Amino acid sequence: MESLELTLLGLAILLMIVWCVNWCMHLSALIYGKWRLHRQHPDVVVEELPGISILKPLVGIDPNLFENLETFFNMKYPAYELLFCIQDEFDASRMIVQSLMDKYPAVDAKMFLGGKNVGINPKINNMAIGYEAAKFDLVMISDSGIKMNEDTLIDMAVHMTSKVGLVHQMPYICTRKGFASNLEKMYFGSQHAKCYLLADLMRINCATGMSVLMRKSVLDEAGGLKAFGQYLAEDFFMAQAFLDRGWRVICCSRLALQNSGTYSISHHHRRICRWMKLRNAMVPTTVLFEPLSLCMPVGIITAWAVNYIFDISPLTFLLVHTLIWFLLDYTRMKHLEHGSIPFSKFDFVVCWFINEIGYMLLLLQSHLEPAITWRGRHFKLKWGGVVEEIYTKQTV
Ligand SMILES: CCCCCCCC/C=C\CCCCCCCC(=O)N[C@@H](CO[C@@H]1OC[C@@H](O)[C@H](O)[C@H]1O)[C@H](O)/C=C/CCCCCCCCCCCCC
Numbered sequence: 001m002e003s004l005e006l007t008l009l010g011l012a013i014l015l016m017i018v019w020c021v022n023w024c025m026h027l028s029a030l031i032y033g034k035w036r037l038h039r040q041h042p043d044v045v046v047e048e049l050p051g052i053s054i055l056k057p058l059v060g061i062d063p064n065l066f067e068n069l070e071t072f073f074n075m076k077y078p079a080y081e082l083l084f085c086i087q088d089e090f091d092a093s094r095m096i097v098q099s100l101m102d103k104y105p106a107v108d109a110k111m112f113l114g115g116k117n118v119g120i121n122p123k124i125n126n127m128a129i130g131y132e133a134a135k136f137d138l139v140m141i142s143d144s145g146i147k148m149n150e151d152t153l154i155d156m157a158v159h160m161t162s163k164v165g166l167v168h169q170m171p172y173i174c175t176r177k178g179f180a181s182n183l184e185k186m187y188f189g190s191q192h193a194k195c196y197l198l199a200d201l202m203r204i205n206c207a208t209g210m211s212v213l214m215r216k217s218v219l220d221e222a223g224g225l226k227a228f229g230q231y232l233a234e235d236f237f238m239a240q241a242f243l244d245r246g247w248r249v250i251c252c253s254r255l256a257l258q259n260s261g262t263y264s265i266s267h268h269h270r271r272i273c274r275w276m277k278l279r280n281a282m283v284p285t286t287v288l289f290e291p292l293s294l295c296m297p298v299g300i301i302t303a304w305a306v307n308y309i310f311d312i313s314p315l316t317f318l319l320v321h322t323l324i325w326f327l328l329d330y331t332r333m334k335h336l337e338h339g340s341i342p343f344s345k346f347d348f349v350v351c352w353f354i355n356e357i358g359y360m361l362l363l364l365q366s367h368l369e370p371a372i373t374w375r376g377r378h379f380k381l382k383w384g385g386v387v388e389e390i391y392t393k394q395t396v
Pocket residue numbers: 021025123143191192193195196198199202204205206208209210232233234235236275276278279282283286289290292293
């Protein structure tokens with residue numbers, strides 16, 4: 001009996017330690033975010049910044065594609081080239097790119113059609129020809145849904161100091177109409193931002209491939225872009241290749257503004273679930289630690305612990321815990337927005353709860369359904385992150 005009580009006491013103390021670690025994570029991410037993000041670079045001599053080759057992999061169109069791509073033609077940067085990689089020669093994005101190239105003849109832009117089969121990852125296959133044609137030593141990969149501010153390239157280039165090999169942007173979401181967009185903002189502004197900033201602070205590989213600037217010479221030394229075609233989480237392995245060679249990988253101070261014109265709650269959930277499956281395979285410790293870094297699971301287990309040790313009402317504890325967590329998320333989101341949050345406080349509360357609950361359900365789903373579906377293709381992840389495409393039989 002005594003040993004059971006001791007075990008329960010030990011467990012309760014352990015859970016309280018996990019709870020304290022979570023508050024330290026929350027506060028460190030807030031402080032680090034304040035220091036790292038939204039910096040200005042008034043003293044930079046822009047003309048001296050190195051040239052950049054920007055790879056834009058495109059598949060299909062969405063209502064914001066023209067607007068998003070146009071921002072790349074209007075960047076304040078001395079030397080850059082745009083390498084549009086269009087997966088299918090009959091893809092509708094070809095017309096959009098052509099019209100932008102006609103509108104901005106002074107911008108160095110080229111189109112590459114059809115890609116090249118160098119592996120399984122379709123994004124890598126799509127960019128393979130563009131990569132070979134890149135003329136600058138700094139190569140940037142920028143996903144189709146990204147919108148750029150005029151000074152984002154400057155910010156990324158400034159972060160590419162002599163010890164740095166890869167600069168990435170923390171994903172965030174542009175303000176668009178509707179609840180689905182608010183929910184996406186909530187996801188990227190709360191738990192995701194907290195862990196992303198912390199990982200960057202602790203130099204843990206967390207680089208997301210939607211917007212990354214890399215030294216091409218180092219990537220070539222690692223086998224070039226094609227070496228990463230066997231993985232679906234090519235971003236993770238690319239960043240790892242830089243770390244393995246002693247280069248620093250850092251997050252710059254501008255956020256990656258995702259502004260896809262096609263969005264819905266189910267699309268967001270499918271996408272996040274796909275990412276969770278990749279995380280589970282790449283860094284298996286996240287299987288245990290990701291739930292332990294979420295408000296509700298941590299609150300519930302600690303409510304039991306404080307009740308066991310201090311006889312405090314679990315419900316009161318849970319309410320106070322949730323309120324403070326919520327307020328810290330609100331503070332972070334305000335900082336990420338660099339101003340006021342673009343939806344009402346009521347919407348914020350609703351989104352916050354739906355995001356917290358949805359997050360836990362998605363974590364469960366990511367374990368139940370291991371196959372990965374991406375843009376209509378199905379993949380099986382093998383240990384170590386190598387991927388295999390699953391072909392389904394067509395019946396006529
Ligand atoms: C008690 C502490 C527990 C901490 C546990 C935290 C668990 C992680 C929780 C949230 C993670 C958010 C930050 C990581 C960002 C990863 C984003 C992601 O999942 N990206 C995958 C998909 O990217 C797209 O893939 C297709 C590609 O074409 C696109 O271009 C990409 O954008 C990506 O592939 C994933 C790779 C693996 C990333 C592993 C990240 C581990 C992060 C650990 C963070 C720990 C921080 C806390 C430290 C105390």
